[in-house]
Each structure stands twice: as C-alpha cells, then as structure tokens.
Amino acid sequence: MKFLAISGSARRASTNTAMLYALQSAAGPAHTLSVYDRVGELPVFSPDLESPEPPSEVAALAKAIADADGLILASPEYIxxxxxGLKNAIDWLVSRNEVIGKPIVLAHASHRGDDMLQQLRTVLATLSERFNEQLFLRLHLMKLSPEEIAEHVSAPRHQEEMRHFLEAFARYCSPA
Incomplete structure (x- = not known):
C-alpha cells in the first residue's frame, strides 16, 4: 500500500512533519509512505492559474496524490x-480529480488543536467521500525538541501505535 503523508506546516522544525517522518520509518514492508512537506512552496491559489496547466509545484503534488492509495494529513493549529498553507493546498485540489474518492485520514502531533481538527474534518469530508473521521493518530509532541521527538516516537508503544494506524488505514484503502 502506498501512502502520501501531507504536512500542513510550513515550519522546518514542525512537530507534525517530524511525526510524519516517524510514521514513514514505522511503516512495515507492506507499506510505503512518502512525506510531502512543501505546502509553503505552493503558489497562492487562483482559479486563473489552473488552466491550461497548473504551476509545476501544484502538478507535482497532484501527481503524488494520484499515485498514492491513500492520504494522511497532519497539521498544526493556527489561531x-x-x-x-494547508488551506491553500486544499484549494488547489478541490477542483481536481486526483483527490476525488481518495481515502484520507488525519494524524496530529499535539494534545490540543481540536478546533482546527474539526474544521479540517468538515473540509475533508467535503473534499472526499472516503475521508475516515474515526481513524486518527495523535501523538503528544508539542514543544519537544527534535531529539526528544526522536526518542518519544521510537518508544515501542508508539512504534506499535503507528504500525497499527498504518495497518488499519491500509485495510480501509483496500478495495472491498
């Protein structure tokens, strides 16, 4: 199963991005996981830029989505x-075919952010009928240093939690 994990953070030292890379490392041989950590590099959405060809950064993201069996989104909360950056990426995708019917789940690297998560759930349920609200991974990494994050996610219980999450998502992505 091939997953694409999209970080909604433009911050280089993002805990959500670090969590996605940890998830990538936890993936077993049956799963591959690519991390897209460049939402900050996408141009600001404009319908005028969609045709005839979108900007190359958008086309690359759309191809990565098309090639994936499922999407995992992780994002911080701002205000x-x-x-x-994440809303902009979603705006670029809303009128494209790559995301229609694509299985999507959420992961989150903080003990807070529930307001943002609820908004994101609403947006993703609109974007794809295959958004699974119940399948959710949450690791408490907020305010940890990169070294502390590495130690935290390498703990056996977190490795197992991440593997179970990926296995459950793979079952969800599998054709019925």
Missing part, C-alpha cells in the same frame, strides 16, 4: 484554525 484555532487550519493554517493558510
């Missing part, structure tokens, strides 16, 4: 809302 109790979806960060602008």
């Amino acid at each position: 109790r809302s979806i960060p602008g």
Whole structure:
C-alpha cells in the first residue's frame, strides 16, 4: 500500500512533519509512505492559474496524490484554525480529480488543536467521500525538541501505535 503523508506546516522544525517522518520509518514492508512537506512552496491559489496547466509545484503534488492509495494529513493549529498553507493546498485540489474518492485520514502531533481538527474534518469530508473521521493518530509532541521527538516516537508503544494506524488505514484503502 502506498501512502502520501501531507504536512500542513510550513515550519522546518514542525512537530507534525517530524511525526510524519516517524510514521514513514514505522511503516512495515507492506507499506510505503512518502512525506510531502512543501505546502509553503505552493503558489497562492487562483482559479486563473489552473488552466491550461497548473504551476509545476501544484502538478507535482497532484501527481503524488494520484499515485498514492491513500492520504494522511497532519497539521498544526493556527489561531484555532487550519493554517493558510494547508488551506491553500486544499484549494488547489478541490477542483481536481486526483483527490476525488481518495481515502484520507488525519494524524496530529499535539494534545490540543481540536478546533482546527474539526474544521479540517468538515473540509475533508467535503473534499472526499472516503475521508475516515474515526481513524486518527495523535501523538503528544508539542514543544519537544527534535531529539526528544526522536526518542518519544521510537518508544515501542508508539512504534506499535503507528504500525497499527498504518495497518488499519491500509485495510480501509483496500478495495472491498
């Protein structure tokens, strides 16, 4: 099963991005997981830029989505809302075919952010009928240093939790 994990953070030292890379490392041989950590590099959405060809950064993201069996999104909360970079990425995808019917789940690297998560759930349920609200991974990494994050996610219980999450998502992505 091939997953694409999209980080909604433009921050280089993002805990959500670090969590996605940890998830990538935890993936067993049956799963591959690529991390897209470049939402900050996408141009600001404009319908005028969609045709005839979108900007190359958008085309690359769309191809990565098309090639994936499922999407995992992880995002910080900014002012109790979806960060602008992630919302911009979603805006680029909303009128494209790559995301329609694509299985999507959420992961989150903080003990807080529930307001943003609720907004994101609403947006993703609109974007794809295959958004699974119940399948959710949450690791408490907020305010940890990169070294502390590495130690935290390498703990056996977190490795097992991440593997179970990926296995459950793979079952969800599998054709019925």
